[in-house]
Amino acid sequence: MLNNKWFFSLEVCEKNMTSIPAGAREFSFPSKNIIDLDTVAGTTGKQDDECIVYNEFELESDKNLAFGCGADWWFDFYLNGELLWATPAAGNGDSCFADSYIFPGKGKAGKNLIAIKVRRGYASWTLAVRELKAAVCDSTSPLVITLDTAQLTGPVKIMNAVNNGPIKGRGDQTRGNMPLWQAASIPYARNHDASFCSAYGGEHTVDVHSIFPDFSNDVNDPASYDFTLTDRYIQETFEGGTETFYRLGSKIEHAPKKYGTKVPPDFQKWAEICEHIIRHYNEGWGDGFEYNIKYWEIWNEPDLSSGREDKKTWQGTDEEFFELYKVAATHLKKCFPYIKIGGPALAGNLEWMKQFLAAITQYERTPLDFFSWHIYTSSPRHFGTKGNIVRQILDSFGYKDAESILNEWNYVRGWTTDFIYSIQQIIGIKGAAFTASCMCEGQHSPTDMLMYYDARPTGFNGLFDLYSFKPLKTYFVFLIWKKLADLGQTFAVDTDEKCGISAVGATDGKGKHGLLISRYFEEDELPAELPLTIAGKGNELDKAKLYVIDEEHDLQEVPFWRDGAGNIFFPMKANTVAYLEF
Numbered sequence: 001m002l003n004n005k006w007f008f009s010l011e012v013c014e015k016n017m018t019s020i021p022a023g024a025r026e027f028s029f030p031s032k033n034i035i036d037l038d039t040v041a042g043t044t045g046k047q048d049d050e051c052i053v054y055n056e057f058e059l060e061s062d063k064n065l066a067f068g069c070g071a072d073w074w075f076d077f078y079l080n081g082e083l084l085w086a087t088p089a090a091g092n093g094d095s096c097f098a099d100s101y102i103f104p105g106k107g108k109a110g111k112n113l114i115a116i117k118v119r120r121g122y123a124s125w126t127l128a129v130r131e132l133k134a135a136v137c138d139s140t141s142p143l144v145i146t147l148d149t150a151q152l153t154g155p156v157k158i159m160n161a162v163n164n165g166p167i168k169g170r171g172d173q174t175r176g177n178m179p180l181w182q183a184a185s186i187p188y189a190r191n192h193d194a195s196f197c198s199a200y201g202g203e204h205t206v207d208v209h210s211i212f213p214d215f216s217n218d219v220n221d222p223a224s225y226d227f228t229l230t231d232r233y234i235q236e237t238f239e240g241g242t243e244t245f246y247r248l249g250s251k252i253e254h255a256p257k258k259y260g261t262k263v264p265p266d267f268q269k270w271a272e273i274c275e276h277i278i279r280h281y282n283e284g285w286g287d288g289f290e291y292n293i294k295y296w297e298i299w300n301e302p303d304l305s306s307g308r309e310d311k312k313t314w315q316g317t318d319e320e321f322f323e324l325y326k327v328a329a330t331h332l333k334k335c336f337p338y339i340k341i342g343g344p345a346l347a348g349n350l351e352w353m354k355q356f357l358a359a360i361t362q363y364e365r366t367p368l369d370f371f372s373w374h375i376y377t378s379s380p381r382h383f384g385t386k387g388n389i390v391r392q393i394l395d396s397f398g399y400k401d402a403e404s405i406l407n408e409w410n411y412v413r414g415w416t417t418d419f420i421y422s423i424q425q426i427i428g429i430k431g432a433a434f435t436a437s438c439m440c441e442g443q444h445s446p447t448d449m450l451m452y453y454d455a456r457p458t459g460f461n462g463l464f465d466l467y468s469f470k471p472l473k474t475y476f477v478f479l480i481w482k483k484l485a486d487l488g489q490t491f492a493v494d495t496d497e498k499c500g501i502s503a504v505g506a507t508d509g510k511g512k513h514g515l516l517i518s519r520y521f522e523e524d525e526l527p528a529e530l531p532l533t534i535a536g537k538g539n540e541l542d543k544a545k546l547y548v549i550d551e552e553h554d555l556q557e558v559p560f561w562r563d564g565a566g567n568i569f570f571p572m573k574a575n576t577v578a579y580l581e582f
Contacts, residue, residue: 001065002114002131004028007054008040017115018081020054033098034128037118041125049120053127056113063107066132067114070100073121079105080112090414091121097385098128104137123307124351135497139527143498143572146535147515149507151492156506158449159439160481161188161245163408164456165237167199167469177469181240184475185482189237190245190407190451192300192345193252197456201229207250209260212273219272222286231289234281238291245407245451246281247345248274248328249299252312261305263316267324271331274298278336297372297407298328298343303352318352322359326366333367342370345407350389357397368399370448374408376415378422378522380437380502383409387445407451409438410460413522423459429551431462432473433575436518436549439481440502443490476555480579483514500527500574513540515580519572526574533569534580541568544582555579 007024009016027040037051038044067084069077073091077084085103092100118127135141169176194206204210204226217224234244250260264270274296279285281293302321305311314321321344329341346353353373360366371394375386383406390404411434412422425431435452442450452474454460462474484490487506493515495503505515515534521527534541541562548558550573560570572578 001057001059002055003057005055008037009052009054010041010050012050012052012117016052017078017117018113020056020113024054029129033130034096034126037120037125037127045120045125047120047122049125051118053116053118054114056111058111059107059109061109064134064138065105065107066102066134066137067105068097068099068102068128068130068132069116070096070098070128071116071118072096072124072126074119075127076117077103078115078117080108088414088418090416090418096124096126096128097382098130099381099385100128100379102132102136102381104134133497136499139499139521139574140530141499143501143530143532144535145498145501145503145517145532146494147505148492148494148537149505149513149540150537152507153490153492156485156488156490156504157443157447158187158485159442160184160186160478160485161190161407161449161451162186162455162463163190163192163451163453164194164197164200165189165191165233165242165244166240166455167457167464168236168239175469177464178236178240180464180469180471180475181242184478185485186240186242186455186478188245188295188449188451189242189455190247190297191233191237192247192408193454194233194456195251196458199457200233204229205233206230206247207260208248208270208273208277209250211277215265215269219269219276225276225280225286227280227286227288234289234291244281244291244293245295245297246277246293247297247300248277249297252300254312258311258315261311261313261315263314263320264324267327268331270324271328274328274332275335278332278339282336282339293339295340295342295370296332297345298325298341300345301347301374302344303349303356304347306349306352313347318355319359322356325356326360329360329367340369340403341367342402342405343372346371346373348374350393353390353393357393357399361397365398368402370403370405371399372405372407374453375406376408376410376412378411378413378434380434380441380520383438383441383447383450384445387442387447391446403448404446405449405451406442406447407449408453409450410453410462411435426460426462426474427465427472429473429549430520430575432477432549433518433520433577435462435474436477436480436516436577437502437520439477440504440516440518443504471554473549473554476549477577479555480514480516480577483579483581484516487512487514501532513582515582517572517578517580519574519576521574529571529573531569532572533563533567535565535567536582539566541566541582544568544580546570547579547581549577550575
């Protein structure tokens with residue numbers, strides 16, 4: 001439908017939203033639907049530069065259309081002079097994807113004109129756009145999901161790991177969530193930001209500068225280390241049935257004075273301190289343990305501080321961090337060939353990721369058993385899109401065997417005026433539907449593991465109530481994923497072009513099956529309830545049971561109907577999660 005010829009103009013005015021001005025520059029999009037507009041302009045622009053990008057195409061008749069678009073940082077998307085979509089005031093918010101925003105449009109018979117006004121951010125000027133099938137945005141069409149339980153599509157992946165562990169009730173204050181935690185069978189807990197939580201041990205927990213508080217001390221002397229509260233925290237995490245994913249470094253520091261995110265004065269000594277922390281928990285050193293903790297992550301979000309005055313995660317330069325990683329990863333892998341060393345818990349800057357990988361492969365290839373990265377968004381589609389990009393970048397630098405681990409994620413519409421709204425949604429049914437959809441998207445992407453942020457008592461915790469630790473809506477999504485993981489293998493589920501629907505089906509190969517379905521929408525004005533039909537083969541759905549998570553139900557069984565062919569159908573509201581057991 002869209003024309004291969006695009007046009008670019010710096011003449012931004014209202015009349016130019018409806019016609020291509022004379023002198024507009026012709027260009028073509030690369031194959032991946034994303035382009036750096038600085039290359040089209042022929043020069044590196046400055047913040048708040050604006051342009052208009054055009055595409056003229058023809059249709060044989062009036063037609064419903066759908067588009068995906070993203071920009072660094074702002075865009076207004078017009079079709080035939082009508083504004084279809086505009087980014088929020090804060091901008092695009094994450095990396096630029098062709099499905100950052102998805103919206104419908106109405107094409108007309110004859111010529112049509114797309115005009116996209118793009119405003120540049122401080123560091124880049126990128127536009128991504130593509131056409132989609134109209135059904136992607138049609139929230140009124142009845143939904144049909146077709147199952148093929150005989151077509152296996154791979155193992156159920158670890159999409160139900162988290163940040164931080166359970167709360168064990170004490171003798172005098174008996175609040176806790178240990179039995180609920182154990183029932184969810186959460187496989188891994190990353191211990192980043194644990195030192196914010198007094199129930200875990202607060203400032204004396206996990207962080208390297210907390211365990212080794214005086215950098216001038218002897219690295220080989222057990223008396224130089226304070227393991228006490230971290231020991232208890234990790235012990236209780238294992239008691240919950242969950243393995244620790246250990247972040248070496250510091251929590252994020254929002255306050256004006258920094259303690260743990262400073263550049264270590266001696267990178268080799270810092271690596272040796274980390275060595276002894278690993279020996280303590282894996283080899284019994286310093287009256288320690290033999291936990292065989294597999295994942296050891298170096299630092300957290302160093303790119304978040306890159307080029308900024310307010311450095312919350314890394315007080316040094318990019319080059320200093322690259323060197324720290326090289327020294328620490330090389331030393332630790334030499335000491336412990338059996339563990340997985342990785343990082344750096346990328347906040348989201350993919351250009352920074354490329355610089356990091358270029359630096360650690362410049363001479364001798366530095367160990368990188370896993371690459372960790374983060375995303376906060378309101379669109380589950382970003383999980384698949386960014387997961388593909390991260391995988392492609394890792395492969396291009398020769399790290400084809402490195403795991404791709406998304407180890408911080410949650411619902412965030414915005415970090416400023418929309419932040420309170422965001423955390424209100426996290427703890428409710430919208431947060432649960434978002435979580436279920438993201439798990440499904442992660443399962444279908446090349447990402448190897450998801451780690452929800454956060455299971456500690458915080459506004460980002462959609463699993464447990466902040467005060468009572470009773471289960472919230474998202475907790476029941478984790479119970480569903482446990483059921484899928486217990487079954488083992490996924491099977492083919494046709495959800496192609498189903499508006500708002502994500503799904504994953506699993507089987508044990510012996511006649512037991514489960515199907516997770518999420519119908520998620522970001523809009524505040526939600527579409528109407530729609531009938532959803534599930535079509536299986538033969539009589540495999542005859543003994544099915546349906547469980548629902550919505551405002552009224554917490555994974556409780558509900559009735560459904562059957563048609564003459566044995567298919568199941570039931571009404572499904574927007575922002576609802578369902579689990580079919582058959």
